[in-house]
Amino acid sequence: xxxxxxxxxxxxxxxxxxxxxxxxxxxxxxxxxxxxxxxxxxxxxxxxxxxxxxxxxxxxxxxxxxxxxxxxxxxxxxxxxxxxxxxxxxxxxxxxxxxxxxxxxxxxxxxxxxxxxxxxxxxxxxxxxxxxxxxxxxxxxxxxxxxxxxxxxxxxxxxxxxxxxxxxxxxxxxxxxxxxxxxxxxxxx
Numbered sequence: 143x144x145x146x147x148x149x150x151x152x153x154x155x156x157x158x159x160x161x162x163x164x165x166x167x168x169x170x171x172x173x174x175x176x177x178x179x180x181x182x183x184x185x186x187x188x189x190x191x192x193x194x195x196x197x198x199x200x201x202x203x204x205x206x207x208x209x210x211x212x213x214x215x216x217x218x219x220x221x222x223x224x225x226x227x228x229x230x231x232x233x234x235x236x237x238x239x240x241x242x243x244x245x246x247x248x249x250x251x252x253x254x255x256x257x258x259x260x261x262x263x264x265x266x267x268x269x270x271x272x273x274x275x276x277x278x279x280x281x282x283x284x285x286x287x288x289x290x291x292x293x294x295x296x297x298x299x300x301x302x303x304x305x306x307x308x309x310x311x312x313x314x315x316x317x318x319x320x321x322x323x324x325x326x327x328x329x330x331x
Contacts, residue, residue, distance in 0.1 A: 161214065161246055162247040174202075177200075178199050198270065214247075
């Protein structure tokens, strides 16, 4: 038996015996390995943030794999109760095979939508707390820096105040024209 025959046999077995559960479990396994690895390889991120994120992603997939398997298999068992095993002539019921695959797919979808997020919200936080890792935004605030305000430049006073010109009819105009032109001014003021 040559290499091509082996490949054909593997592909045939995967095509005829493939279940939705196997597909999502394989994806979850790859995500459970690759995502934490790539997170830890990020050179621009804070080391504490990387540890927290990588561990959280890994734990999520550790929870996801058995959840996908359990929900898929339990859904397939429900199909066996709904449809007869054999047809009237003794052959395997094709409707049962389709129902198993379809209900297994629906079970996997239910796991992804409800079971896994619920289990993660219950399980991951206590594990992270026991390991002493906190979410990056939940850390204690750093002490604030106090700015020395004694050396801050003062804005100059308008000319009419420094020269004490009260009899000029353009007095108010000079006050606005001589103000320092810094910052955002609304309406030219």
